[in-house]
Amino acid sequence: MLNAVIVAHGQPSDPAPAEAALARLADEIDQLTDRVRVTSATLAAPGALEQVLEGLAGAAVIYPLFMAKGWFVTSALPKRVDGHNVRILDPLGTDSDLPRIVATALSEQLDQRGWRAVETDLVIAAHGSGRSRNPSLVANSFADKLAGLVPFHSVRTGFVEEAPSISEAARGARETALCLPFFACTGGHVLDDVPTELARAGFRGLQLPVVGELGAVKHRIATVLEAAVTR
Structure with missing residues (x-):
């Protein structure tokens, strides 16, 4: 092997x-x-x-x-x-195929719940960085490509370590909303920071598994x- x-x-x-x-x-x-x-x-x-x-x-x-x-x-x-x-x-x-693969997974989530993409908000919760622009550039590029593949009502990106925060991005989202943690693994940020920020925003949608575990x-x-x- x-x-x-x-x-x-x-x-x-x-x-x-x-x-x-x-x-x-x-x-x-x-x-x-x-x-x-x-x-x-x-x-x-x-x-x-x-x-x-x-x-x-x-x-x-x-x-x-x-x-x-x-x-x-x-x-x-x-x-x-x-x-x-x-x-x-x-x-x-x-991975250049990642947006397409995730778009298919998100569409399946919508179908399972009987939600229409045009009536659903997507919140992408990413790490970001206070020292480098690269992590946010990757996350925002991914969000832009995803928005071109699935016609969500809105696609918002928020970060743990830079502005806009996840709570700012999630504020005002519809009840039919998905939060996708743009993380490779489930760790402290996903278990603690993301739910805390979503609660602060009054987010009533569904938090999905991290990208790496789809x-x-x-x-x-x-x-x-x-x-x-x-x-």
């Missing part, structure tokens, strides 16, 4: 839960592949990535479960894997890994 390692940021203050959650996700994706052995590690868990790489036989591809090609993907990760026979792929958030996105990751290791 060929090797692929899914790498996420993790939770520095408490690495174990995020490490376990990522391992479960990697196992689910592993079940979707025929020729690839999929493992995982977070950058926050001390020595976890190095331990995984040392246990691999042969070359491997690294799949960064990040929403932007920022410092962690371009600097921190390459330093951590230096000296190992690995190739780092582009992160999830930069079923169709898991299948996409499996496809990307198989194609990468074949090459």
Whole structure:
């Protein structure tokens, strides 16, 4: 079997839960592949990535479960894997097929509830950054592409770490509204910050799973890994 390692940021203050959650996700994706052995590690868990790489036989591809090609993907990760026979792929958030895949998943959610897109508001809750424009540029570009694929009544984007906030973006949304967390993994921001901000806005819609845990996105990751290791 060929090797692929899914790498996420993790939770520095408490690495174990995020490490376990990522391992479960990697196992689910592993079940979707025929020729690839999929493992995982977070950058926050001390020595976890190095331990995984040392246990691999042969070359491997690294799949960064990040929403932007920022410092962690371009600097921190390459330093951590230096000296190992690995190739780092582009992160999830930069996948050109991602808007189309998510648009299909959102349309399915609307159909399940009998909602019409033109009568539904979409709130995209993203991380953002107070130091770099790149994360918000990626999130806003994704939102623009999504708006062109599904005719929502409105598409609003709010951030945890920059303006506009998630509560500002969600304020005034209809009762028929969806909140899509533009995150790769479920962590503290998604479990705490996003619900708090939505409640502050009086949001009465539905909060969906993070982008990285949508079923169709898991299948996409499996496809990307198989194609990468074949090459």
